[in-house]
Amino acid sequence: MHILVTGGAGYIGSHVVKQLLEKTSHDVTIIDNLSTGHQATLDTLEQIALTSKNGDLRFYRTDLSNFAEIEKIFLTNRFDAVMHFAASIVVPESVINPLKYYMNNTVNTTNLIRVCNEYVVQKFIFSSTAAVYGEPSEVPVRETTQTHPINPYGMSKLMSEHILQDTAAAKSDFSFVILRYFNVAGADINNRIGQSFPNATHLIKVAAQxxxxxxxxxxxxxxxxxxxxxxxxxxxxxxxxxxxxxxRALAYLSEGNKSDIFNCGYGHGFSVYEVIETMKKISDIDFTVETSPRRSGDPALLISDNTKIKNTLGWEAYYDDLALICKTALDWEKNV
Ligand SMILES: NC(=O)c1ccc[n+]([C@@H]2O[C@H](COP(=O)([O-])OP(=O)(O)OC[C@H]3O[C@@H](n4cnc5c(N)ncnc54)[C@H](O)[C@@H]3O)[C@@H](O)[C@H]2O)c1
Incomplete structure (x- = not known):
């Protein structure tokens, strides 16, 4: 198959491209504007493609808002599936500049879905987020838990989810998997790629820094x-x-299964203090910790119910170990 990965030069997209190149024979094309993604990541992925000798890797430096260019890319390639990671992802920024989020996350996603329909690309895998649940009404959070985003970032993603659902309902040859990520952390076990965005606000990255x-x-x-x-x-x-x-989602859709939504998490959690203590232990450095007031919109507890992804996609976790997650994040941070 030929897989289009938008945002493949970014943190999560690059790890997926790495696995596609190492574990499958699919060809991979990345579209990325390198706004938060990196050329160095692409160079590493190119090396991985050469070493693994499976599928080919191609890259277009294009912004998804350039609809004419996107259409040209679909015209010159025959994609079997799209994995759509490209987005703006900083929650506080989305509150200050909501239109950036609705344009990049919702409008550009809508166009991508439209182009998929036009060029008969039937499988779409979408990066969504636990932010669609807002302050969830139940924990662990199930896929059926009421969605109620409390910031434009979460809303921009939920709107994209609805657009995908409505499109698939109207077109029997179009199907999707929506993956709602909980807190993503860590880096490639072999320390080749990781999260390079310097101003990232993710706790484990900040603790490593x-x-x-x-x-x-x-x-x-x-x-x-x-x-x-x-x-x-x-x-x-x-x-x-x-x-x-x-x-797993790609295999699921390729087997002709129906469109669906899955939570991605381990089904248990750690407190901020537990994460900081683990990072201190792993690094053997007693760094300074200060306490600040609560931020608005931070629920006390956010834990996924991952029963559905395990049972339906047959997904299994291999790195469910906070010390290992912290160690890979720390090792990566030494590189950047
Ligand atoms: N990191 C997390 O903890 C987390 C949690 C939940 C959901 N997500 C979702 O996962 C996806 C990937 O997140 P990430 O952490 O890898 O972020 P990232 O910023 O590292 O990656 C996003 C990539 O998309 C590219 N991009 C952004 N806008 C683009 C555009 N208009 N045209 C072309 N390329 C564009 C960027 O250059 C970057 O390479 C996002 O959709 C995000 O909403 C992330």
Missing amino acids: TALAQREKISVFGTDYDTPDGTCIRDYIHVDDLASAHL
Whole structure:
């Protein structure tokens, strides 16, 4: 098969491309504008493609808002499936600049779906987020838990989900898998690729940067939550386990199964303090931690129910180990 991966130079997309190149014989084409993705990541993926000698890798530096260019790429390639990662992903920025999020995440996704329909690309795998649940009404969060995003980022993703669902309902030859990621963390076990975006706000990355003295201190937002140690609890999933969920989703759609939505997480969580303690232990550095007031819109507890992805896609976790996740993140941070 020939798979189009948008955002393949970014954090999660690059881990999926790596697995496609190493574990399948599919050809892969990446579309990325390199706004937060990196040429160095593409160079590494090119090396992986050469070493693994499976499918070919091609790259277009194009912005998804350039509809004419996107259409040209579909005209000159025959794609069997699209994996759509490209998006703007910073929640606070989405509150300040919502239109950036609706344009990049919702409008560009809508166009991509339209072009897929026009060129009869029948399989679409979409990167969604636990942010569609907002402050969830039940924990563990199931796919049927009410969606109620509390910021434009989450809403821009939920709108894309609805557009996919409506399109698939109207077109029997178009099917999708929506993957709702919980907290993605860690890096390639062999330390070849990782999260390179310098201003990322993800806790494990920030803890690794603080351990390496790239930041002076780490802030803990809220220590008075109704959790055992008072800090928020999140479900951290290693990026390679998340990547393998995409390969399972592709196989699932290729077998002719019906469109569906799956949570991606381990089904258990760690508090902010537990993550920081683990990073201190792994790095052997007692870095500075400061406490700050709660941020609005941070639920105390966000944990997935992952029963559905395990039972339906046959997905299994291999890196469900906080110390390993922290170690891969730390090793990667030494590189960047
Ligand atoms: N990182 C997380 O914890 C997390 C959690 C939930 C969901 N997600 C979703 O996963 C996906 C990937 O996230 P990530 O963490 O890898 O982010 P990232 O910023 O590392 O990757 C996004 C990639 O898309 C590219 N891109 C963005 N807008 C583009 C455009 N208009 N045209 C072409 N390329 C464009 C960027 O250059 C980058 O390479 C996103 O859709 C995000 O919403 C991420």
